[in-house]
Amino acid sequence: MDTINILSKTSALIVDDDGVMAGVLKSALATRLNVTVCGSAGEAIPLIGANNFDIVVTDLTLPDASGIDVLTFAKSRDDFVEVLVITGNATLDSATAAINLGAASYLIKPFPISDFISSIDKMLASRLFHLKSLKLMKQSDLISPSVKGHESDITSLYYFASKLMLSLEISEVMRITLEEINQKTGTGFCSVGVNLLGYTEIYSMPVSGELNKEELSGKFADNWNSAFSYFEKEKFLNGGIPLYIYKGRQGEAGNLSNLKYHSFPLVVTGKTIGGMNVWIESDKEIEQSVNQYLYILTSIISPVIEHVYLDLQTQFQAKTDSLTGIANHRQFFEALDREIARANRKKSNFTLVLLDIDNFKLINDTYGHQVGDAVIINLTKRLVANIRTGDVVARYGGEEFGMILPDTGSGGALVLTDRICEAIAGSPFVSSKLQFTYTASFGLAVYEGGKPSRKDSLIKRADSALYKSKRDGKNRVTVSGGEADET
Numbered sequence: 436m437d438t439i440n441i442l443s444k445t446s447a448l449i450v451d452d453d454g455v456m457a458g459v460l461k462s463a464l465a466t467r468l469n470v471t472v473c474g475s476a477g478e479a480i481p482l483i484g485a486n487n488f489d490i491v492v493t494d495l496t497l498p499d500a501s502g503i504d505v506l507t508f509a510k511s512r513d514d515f516v517e518v519l520v521i522t523g524n525a526t527l528d529s530a531t532a533a534i535n536l537g538a539a540s541y542l543i544k545p546f547p548i549s550d551f552i553s554s555i556d557k558m559l560a561s562r563l564f565h566l567k568s569l570k571l572m573k574q575s576d577l578i579s580p581s582v583k584g585h586e587s588d589i590t591s592l593y594y595f596a597s598k599l600m601l602s603l604e605i606s607e608v609m610r611i612t613l614e615e616i617n618q619k620t621g622t623g624f625c626s627v628g629v630n631l632l633g634y635t636e637i638y639s640m641p642v643s644g645e646l647n648k649e650e651l652s653g654k655f656a657d658n659w660n661s662a663f664s665y666f667e668k669e670k671f672l673n674g675g676i677p678l679y680i681y682k683g684r685q686g687e688a689g690n691l692s693n694l695k696y697h698s699f700p701l702v703v704t705g706k707t708i709g710g711m712n713v714w715i716e717s718d719k720e721i722e723q724s725v726n727q728y729l730y731i732l733t734s735i736i737s738p739v740i741e742h743v744y745l746d747l748q749t750q751f752q753a754k755t756d757s758l759t760g761i762a763n764h765r766q767f768f769e770a771l772d773r774e775i776a777r778a779n780r781k782k783s784n785f786t787l788v789l790l791d792i793d794n795f796k797l798i799n800d801t802y803g804h805q806v807g808d809a810v811i812i813n814l815t816k817r818l819v820a821n822i823r824t825g826d827v828v829a830r831y832g833g834e835e836f837g838m839i840l841p842d843t844g845s846g847g848a849l850v851l852t853d854r855i856c857e858a859i860a861g862s863p864f865v866s867s868k869l870q871f872t873y874t875a876s877f878g879l880a881v882y883e884g885g886k887p888s889r890k891d892s893l894i895k896r897a898d899s900a901l902y903k904s905k906r907d908g909k910n911r912v913t914v915s916g917g918e919a920d921e922t
Contacts, residue, residue: 445559446471446486450479450493450505451521456544460492463548464555476500480508488516489562490555495522495533503533510537517558521546535604605743606638610681612711612736613640617683619725619732622715623694624683626655627736629701629709630665631744637663637671640681644688648680654691654714665707693717699729701737708741756830758808759815767829767837771890774827774839778884785884786848788838789897790877793909795834802869807834810873813864821855845881845914852877852912860910874910876901881915 445468451457452474461470468490473479476497483491483505491509493502506518520533523544533541539561540554609627616625617640624641637655639646652671655678659668670676694714701709711733715721721729754766762770774785792798792814799807811834818828818836827839840848856877863872878901882893896915904913 445469445489445562447490447492447555448473448479448482448486448488450474450476450491450497450502452494452498456494459548460551463552474498476502476504479505483509483512487513490517490519490558492519492521495520503536506533506536506538515562517562519551519554519558535607605740605747606679608736608739608743609638609679610640612732613638613681615732616711616713616729617642619728620713620715620721622719623689624691624714626712626714627701627709628663628666628712629740629744631708631741632748634744634747635666635670635676636679637666637676638679638681641683641688643683643686645682646680646688646691648678650691651680652678654694658696663710665709689716697721697726699733701733701740703737703741708737711736759812759830761815761819762827762829764829764832767827767831767839770827770829770839771837774841775882775887775890775893777841778882779887780884782885783842784844785882786840786843786845787880787882787893787897788840788848788852788877789831789835789894789901790838790852790875791833791835791901793874793876793905798873806866806869809866810864814859814873814875817859817862818855821851821858823851845879848879848881849912849914852879856910856912876904876909877912878902878904879912879914 447464447468447470449457449460449464449470449472451460451472454474457472457474461472464470471482471486471488473482474497477499479491479493482488488509491505493505495502497505502520502522506520509516509518514537517539518537519540519542520538521542521544539558542550542554612627613625621642624639624646626637626639628637629635639651655663656668656672659666659671663671666676671678691714693716695717696712696714699711699713700707701711711729713721713729754763754769755761756763771787777783778785792810795807795810798810811830814836815828815830818838822828822838823840825841827837829837831837838852840851843851856875860872860874863870878897878899880893880897880900882888900913900915904911907913
């Protein structure tokens with residue numbers, strides 16, 4: 436079939452309330468696709484409902500809704516429609532949300548038109564592949580006799596791979612995988628263990644009913660050496676390896692005691708990243724065709740699993756300070772936004788703490804930047820050792836740190852920060868060749884959910900309190916008294 440003829444029949448919808456941008460995008464595609472343009476979700480959704488668009492390009496911010504709504508509706512109509520999301524106000528979370536809901540790509544304004552065309556080319560290739568594959572599967576007379584016996588397996592693997600590629604969430608990838616394994620084997624339960632990039636986790640799902648976590652852990656422990664040879668047994672028994680259990684279909688879970696396992700390694704470029712175990716009744720065996728199917732399945736899911744964990748690691752690194760390993764400036768502000776929203780919703784209070792190392796420039800000038808970095812790491816360890824579960828600590832910038840203390844008023848926050856302040860001053864920094872004492876100054880500001888205020892006002896109050904600590908002699912904690920501290 437001629438490629439140009441195929442492309443000339445392909446249609447695209449552009450949804451953007453910026454008329455100039457919509458015009459530019461339409462011009463870039465008009466010679467190759469049948470392009471429709473609209474400016475709102477209210478216009479887009481009926482158009483998608485009435486037409487079989489192959490590609491949808493939508494701005495994330497629309498005058499009447501979100502581009503996510505357009506994406507979700509388009510995917511509800513056709514799983515394989517290719518959707519490109521564009522925006523001028525991008526965050527990693529919004530990008531991830533769009534990709535997880537099935538967006539093929541994500542572009543941040545302003546972007547080169549060449550990047551747009553490249554994204555569209557990839558989407559067209561993917562769309563045409565899906566359409567041709569679906570057509571081939573419906574026309575079984577076109578399949579050779581040697582392949583027809585495996586037509587069901589080929590179709591199952593195709594739909595499985597298609598569903599798998601719609602998600603970037605590891606929990607969803609595992610759920611889809613476990614459901615596919617159970618559907619193919621139809622007995623007992625299955626599990627997938629991963630040991631990759633510092634992540635060690637096990638996911639399990641029964642064919643039906645629910646699994647008891649304690650009983651399942653015992654079953655794993657009894658069969659550990661061969662079933663989970665890529666994990667440390669002691670680490671699992673001590674709770675160091677998370678075990679996630681999904682519910683099966685409606686019904687009762689079977690008895691685990693009479694089940695045996697069959698192992699299938701997960702391998703990427705010659706490296707084992709985990710394994711898939713199928714647990715079936717002891718007096719049964721896996722059919723040869725099913726066994727072959729499961730080996731093919733592992734070859735499909737292994738690179739996908741590696742991809743989602745790499746993506747997870749990338750997201751973590753994007754929000755983590757490379758020197759200290761704690762939250763960075765960006766993640767701190769995201770956490771602060773969430774805590775403000777929670778406090779407003781629950782009418783609760785929390786305390787924002789800003790602190791920095793006293794005379795840090797003198798430390799750097801005297802001992803060098805490597806020692807300065809070591810002091811920052813040392814302070815981080817002291818902060819982490821003294822905060823409570825649920826508190827947030829982040830490197831705010833340079834030698835400055837921030838803490839968010841949920842459900843904490845000035846009294847409780849003062850007790851905690853006084854303790855931290857004393858712990859820092861009371862124990863010297865020690866390295867192989869040096870030993871000296873350093874101190875830190877703190878500024879506290881309480882956010883009252885019953886009296887909502889702006890985030891920048893809260894930060895300004897905490898910052899003013901910090902500098903009052905500096906002016907008053909350093910190595911101390913100051914609590915903001917309110918708006919008066921903003922002067």
